[in-house]
Amino acid sequence: MKDLKTYLESGILEQYVFGDLSNEExxxxxxxxxQYPEVRKELEEIENALMSYARSNxxxxxxxxxxxxxxxxxxxxxxxxxxxxxxxxASLRNLQFYKYAFxxxxxxxxxxxxxxxxxxxxxxESYVQLAVLQSDNQKFSNQVxxxxxxxxxxxxxxxxxxxxxxxxxxxxxxxxxxxxxSLLVAFNADKEEVMIDMTSxxxxxxxxxxxxxLWAIVDGKPVDxxxxxxxxxxxxxxxxxxxxxxxxxxxxxxPRGGSLNPTMDKMMAIGNI
Amino acid sequence: xxxxxKITLSEPELVHAIQKKDKSGAEALYDMxxxxxxxxxFRIVQHxxxxxxxxxxxxxxxxxxxxxxxxxxxxxxxxMVNVARxxxxxxxxxxxxxxxxxxxxxENNVLTLDKKVNSEINPEIIGLKDLIEKLKPEHxxxxxxxxxxxxxxxxxxxxxxxxxxxxxTRLRNAIxxxxxxxx
Numbered sequence: 001m002k003d004l005k006t007y008l009e010s011g012i013l014e015q016y017v018f019g020d021l022s023n024e025e026x027x028x029x030x031x032x033x034x035q036y037p038e039v040r041k042e043l044e045e046i047e048n049a050l051m052s053y054a055r056s057n058x059x060x061x062x063x064x065x066x067x068x069x070x071x072x073x074x075x076x077x078x079x080x081x082x083x084x085x086x087x088x089x090a091s092l093r094n095l096q097f098y099k100y101a102f103x104x105x106x107x108x109x110x111x112x113x114x115x116x117x118x119x120x121x122x123x124x125e126s127y128v129q130l131a132v133l134q135s136d137n138q139k140f141s142n143q144v145x146x147x148x149x150x151x152x153x154x155x156x157x158x159x160x161x162x163x164x165x166x167x168x169x170x171x172x173x174x175x176x177x178x179x180x181x182s183l184l185v186a187f188n189a190d191k192e193e194v195m196i197d198m199t200s201x202x203x204x205x206x207x208x209x210x211x212x213x214l215w216a217i218v219d220g221k222p223v224d225x226x227x228x229x230x231x232x233x234x235x236x237x238x239x240x241x242x243x244x245x246x247x248x249x250x251x252x253x254x255p256r257g258g259s260l261n262p263t264m265d266k267m268m269a270i271g272n273i
Numbered sequence: 274x275x276x277x278x279k280i281t282l283s284e285p286e287l288v289h290a291i292q293k294k295d296k297s298g299a300e301a302l303y304d305m306x307x308x309x310x311x312x313x314x315f316r317i318v319q320h321x322x323x324x325x326x327x328x329x330x331x332x333x334x335x336x337x338x339x340x341x342x343x344x345x346x347x348x349x350x351x352x353m354v355n356v357a358r359x360x361x362x363x364x365x366x367x368x369x370x371x372x373x374x375x376x377x378x379x380e381n382n383v384l385t386l387d388k389k390v391n392s393e394i395n396p397e398i399i400g401l402k403d404l405i406e407k408l409k410p411e412h413x414x415x416x417x418x419x420x421x422x423x424x425x426x427x428x429x430x431x432x433x434x435x436x437x438x439x440x441x442t443r444l445r446n447a448i449x450x451x452x453x454x455x456x
Contacts, residue, residue, distance in 0.1 A: 009445065020419070033346075046452075047347060049451035051348065051351070053416070053420065054312060054350070057313075061308065061328050065325050065329050069333060070299055075299050076294045
């Protein structure tokens with residue numbers, strides 16, 4: 001070294017002891033200390049002086065710090081050479097913290113569990129309610145459909161009364177087979193419609209094997225206009241096939257689905273236009 | 274507890290005991306250096322309870338990271354006081370600490386400090402007090418800022434508005450005075 005004295009007095013050794021040097025500078029000082037006993041001696045004296053200064057400014061901490069410290073480190077008792085693992089002091093505080101944290105987590109978990117069960121119950125209730133509402137809804141829409149159907153029937157029926165000129169109403173009277181039977185047939189040549197008023201229908205109920213068949217009498221010959229059932233709850237206007245130049249309508253009881261020619265001895269009702 | 278004998282070992286013995294994780298090494302370490310390190314920590318944080326917590330943290334860190342101490346590079350105390358200072362300074366920079374210290378009665382802490390230092394029952398120290406008075410105030414203030422409060426030389430120069438060279442010179446002179454007093 002060029003000038004050891006200058007180096008010793010530069011203040012860098014003091015800075016080294018104070019920990020106020022960059023790593024590079026620190027390494028440099030350490031190398032010099034290895035190389036020059038004077039540097040090493042100077043460093044030691046600085047350290048000793050500062051240590052004494054610290055000692056002269058010492059303050060006695062309370063005894064519990066020592067206990068806590070000794071309780072929170074892992075030491076080996078040289079007497080029986082067994083490691084004693086302590087959990088006191090700082091780690092006791094840590095442990096305390098973890099204990100509380102654990103307890104808090106457990107409580108949270110428990111609370112979440114209860115909430116979850118509660119929510120699940122409510123969800124299930126909601127599903128049930130939803131199902132009930134849906135079935136109610138279905139019922140209502142069925143009712144509405146039904147009512148709409150009824151309304152349509154009624155509107156159709158109303159047409160006769162609103163527009164009596166357009167419709168010819170033919171009342172078919174019961175034959176000797178069914179003296180009380182009666183049936184109203186509406187005939188509209190313009191709209192090419194033939195309809196049976198099911199509401200005012202008064203015919204003996206037919207069974208599953210048989211159906212009534214409506215015939216038009218055109219120039220003395222029967223023409224098929226379709227089949228219908230007579231039940232107590234039939235309502236509205238039932239549209240049948242149309243044919244022009246009708247002179248009379250007749251109803252016979254035929255096997256289900258109707259026949260090509262009317263079975264004359266099953267003539268139930270007849271009426272002229 | 275106060276009457277319990279304090280363990281003292283030579284520095285190489287102590288270092289060896291700590292390296293072996295010997296329980297008596299831990300006790301000796303604490304007995305020999307706790308009050309000196311506490312003095313440093315207390316000066317920085319100015320709060321008894323916090324200072325004691327930090328002292329405990331300091332010893333735990335010294336114990337657990339002892340492998341990073343290299344005896345060839347300096348005395349044990351020099352290394353430890355750096356650990357203590359860093360822990361204490363980190364604390365003062367924490368948000369939590371800054372918030373709490375605003376409400377602290379600083380006046381009270383200064384009184385406690387004086388009382389504590391004065392009531393120190395350490396026969397080594399009695400008499401040295403007077404010698405320390407030999408430190409010039411302009412030397413002492415720099416020494417205390419650097420040694421006890423961890424200011425860098427640059428920070429001291431800025432704080433006291435004096436050239437960096439002056440800081441270095443005064444610091445060196447302060448230490449020379451101490452060397453005369455102690456060695």
